[in-house]
Amino acid sequence: MDTVSSFRAELEELAAWRRELHRHPEPGFGEHRTAAFVADKLRAFGVDEVHTGIAITGVVGVLRGRAEGPAIALRADMDALPISEETNLPWSSRVPGWMHACGHDGHTVMLLAAARRLARSRDFAGTVCFVFQPAEEMLGGGRRMVEEGLFERLPVREVYGLHNWPWLPLGTFAVHDGPVMAAADRLDVTLTGRGCHAAMPHLGRDPVTGAAQIVSALQLLVSRETDPVDAAVISITAIAAGEAYNVVPERAALKGTVRTLREETRERLLARIPGVVRGIAAALGLEAEVEITRGYPATVNTKDEADEAARAAAAVVGGEAVRRDLPPSMGAEDFAFMLRERPGAYVWLGTGGAEKGRILHSPHYDFEDEAIPYGAAYWVELVRRRLPAE
Ligand SMILES: [Zn+2]
Numbered sequence: 001m002d003t004v005s006s007f008r009a010e011l012e013e014l015a016a017w018r019r020e021l022h023r024h025p026e027p028g029f030g031e032h033r034t035a036a037f038v039a040d041k042l043r044a045f046g047v048d049e050v051h052t053g054i055a056i057t058g059v060v061g062v063l064r065g066r067a068e069g070p071a072i073a074l075r076a077d078m079d080a081l082p083i084s085e086e087t088n089l090p091w092s093s094r095v096p097g098w099m100h101a102c103g104h105d106g107h108t109v110m111l112l113a114a115a116r117r118l119a120r121s122r123d124f125a126g127t128v129c130f131v132f133q134p135a136e137e138m139l140g141g142g143r144r145m146v147e148e149g150l151f152e153r154l155p156v157r158e159v160y161g162l163h164n165w166p167w168l169p170l171g172t173f174a175v176h177d178g179p180v181m182a183a184a185d186r187l188d189v190t191l192t193g194r195g196c197h198a199a200m201p202h203l204g205r206d207p208v209t210g211a212a213q214i215v216s217a218l219q220l221l222v223s224r225e226t227d228p229v230d231a232a233v234i235s236i237t238a239i240a241a242g243e244a245y246n247v248v249p250e251r252a253a254l255k256g257t258v259r260t261l262r263e264e265t266r267e268r269l270l271a272r273i274p275g276v277v278r279g280i281a282a283a284l285g286l287e288a289e290v291e292i293t294r295g296y297p298a299t300v301n302t303k304d305e306a307d308e309a310a311r312a313a314a315a316v317v318g319g320e321a322v323r324r325d326l327p328p329s330m331g332a333e334d335f336a337f338m339l340r341e342r343p344g345a346y347v348w349l350g351t352g353g354a355e356k357g358r359i360l361h362s363p364h365y366d367f368e369d370e371a372i373p374y375g376a377a378y379w380v381e382l383v384r385r386r387l388p389a390e
């Protein structure tokens, strides 16, 4: 049976679930309504165990197949973003200032659809853990699940994740070997000088010109110290200093991110930044405080599991529709913490939509319901391949 068309037959119901979640977006670690929706569905499907409250709002369903075997985890994320929706769709967000702008509503529904199908058939040997994680956006819900002993409670052999990708056509997949998404670390710099009259700069120490020098110099760490074929990006995204036309302010504050694909490059850049900032500050008579906050590591697929994921995707959409040659994205993904603990693969599911301006984190975005059958069928196919019932 073609699983895509069998899920298409359920699409009206599945799209209604997705739109229900879309109307009620919740912030990271605040996904109480969503978690209850997920747990209720898993119980109704007859999943063997439903664990709630992991990392505050995380939910895990455990389903045993008809024969003994190893365990694998499939992961979806549930949180929304602090964006005011501008789609004007009938199922538009009812929560002011919050929106499912990354498609985690779609991810949740695709995994639920697969859970229901597998709970009915149980045609696999082993155990499937359906992991619904909170707080993927910035807050590290996946890290917290790992820290709370997710993999001690559920001794899984492999982990798999999926994200919708509006820049790829509907009905396609992309599977990377190695890095898929970058590490993203945060940088905060405070420069303290000496405030003075704008007409008499020689009487003070100007943190604004210092900030400008530092913004430029940090770019040299990428362009002059990093191998040009090894991707890295430093973006200073906020500068706050002063408010008057005629005053050199006392302080300037900078914020930004450092993104890398290789752990070695990450460590080298993070180690170099404080020296560059302090060196320039010292040269200009400024004091500098540098704070680096480690965010998500790079999301790196393991070879064998990436190959398996690609085969499962090919079984669903055909080999031609599975891209193996796309470069990684410099965005970051919390699933990285799970992939650090276990081998596995994180794939992109093409949904289309970018041509209509429906891109991730845009107020005009909406998850493409037509993609649900592909994602759900992929999960089912992956389970049957990784846990064959003979
Ligand atoms: Zn996102």
Ligand SMILES: [Zn+2]
Residues within 6 Å of the ligand: 102, 103, 104, 136, 163
């Ligand atoms: Zn996302």
